[in-house]
Amino acid sequence: MIGNNEKPLAERMRPTDLEEVSGQEHLIKKGAVLHKVLESGKIPSIIFWGPPGVGKTTLARIIAKKSNLQFFGLSAIDSGVKEVRAVIDAAAKLGKALLFIDEIHRFNKSQQDSLLGAIEKGIITLIGATTENPSFEVNAALLSRCQVYILKSLEIEELRALYKKCIQTDEILRTKNINILEDDALLYFSGGDARKLLNVLELVVNSFDAEDIEITNENVTAILQSRHAVYDKKGEMHYDVISAFIKSIRGSDPNAALYYLALMIQAGEDPKFIARRLLILSSEDIGNANPTALVMANNCFQAVTLIGYPECDLILAQTVIYLATSTKSNAAYQAIRKAQKIASESGNLPIPLHLRNAPTKLMKQLNYGKEYKYAHDYDGNFVAMEFLPEQLIGSVFYDPGNNPRENEIRQQMQRWWKEKYNY
DSSP states (O other): OOOGGGSOHHHHTOOSSGGGOOSOHHHHSTTSHHHHHHHHTOOOEEEEEOOTTSSHHHHHHHHHHHTTOEEEEEETTTOOHHHHHHHHHHHHHHSOEEEEEETGGGSOHHHHHTTHHHHHHTSEEEEEEESSOHHHHSOHHHHTTEEEEEOOOOOHHHHHHHHHHHHHHOTTGGGSEEEESOOHHHHHHHTTOHHHHHHHHHHHHHTOOSSEEEEOHHHHHHHHHTSOOOOOTTSTHHHHHHHHHHHHHHTTOHHHHHHHHHHHHHTTOOHHHHHHHHHHHIIIIIGGGOTHHHHHHHHHHHHHHHHOTTTHHHHHHHHHHHHHTSOOOOHHHHHHHHHHHHHHHHOSOOOOGGGSOOOSHHHHHTTTTTTOOOGGGSGGGOOOOOOSOGGGTTOOOOOOOSSHHHHHHHHHHHHHHHHHHOO
């Protein structure tokens, strides 16, 4: 058995109760959804979706402890149907158990399907952890049997509180005189990942021979850069490279984008993961400045799914070059974020009567749909009518970007706006 002093700092500091967990207040604070679930004692099967190092495994262990369920943990990287069935058999003998599957998105359909019967019979409570959107990576049958909870990267103050707590309470660190003069580098290299933060802190502390340790941005950076970083699709650099890849395309640099693409291909990164990010980027960063970008990215995703490696590298490269050299606009992204903000703040405002559906006689008597004007009956297929709820009349969410195509859209919208509001 590994002694506590031999465990990594992140493992030594792993919380055993909800009150000790850093971040995720939207789920675990008193009155929040996961806190209520634990209080009820009725634990559903769960998918935790979020970036690495934010507490997915920790929460699963706490749920098992609070529910008095035997905890079984598997990693989808090195487990399959055989290992799943072994856990189900063990759980059946116990009456019930909690099965945690890390990176559940790496299970194929048959592996995911092997869980369904045991979940239905109540033999296991499943908790799956994924860094990928479960709507894409978890099959519908399994997803329908699970509650999906989204975990967030830790905020700066949460990370700062965590490393201070470690220095004060960890049985090894508190024997040293650790003085953190600057923490920008510590926080930067953590990327909102609590486990990564503690790994970096431990690495830096262990780099000093003396008991008196002063941590600065300069020595943190020097220590980390002295370690040769190797891309690993299951490791920390995975997220740094995909970030650099997307930012290079957004910044219209096809050469840098191709370099990072090559790194990922060389490491055997899942081509569907890359293509999915391109699909998101085509809408978020290009949008209506060049609508063909979305078509290209979608075709790329379909082709990559069909062909796979090694031939799909050319399809990915072609799409990357097209997107990187395309006109850019984030106007659609900004528009939906503004609309979502207003929708969340305003609540359910009444739909204007003239826009309401009127399938019954009573609804027609109440003037549902009465003043509606069919746009195609008017010149230019446009009619000056208000479509927003009364409280939001005149609101603008979409502000076209400054590029040839969206400038045309802006001019058309200005003509419509003038006719509607007579300005």
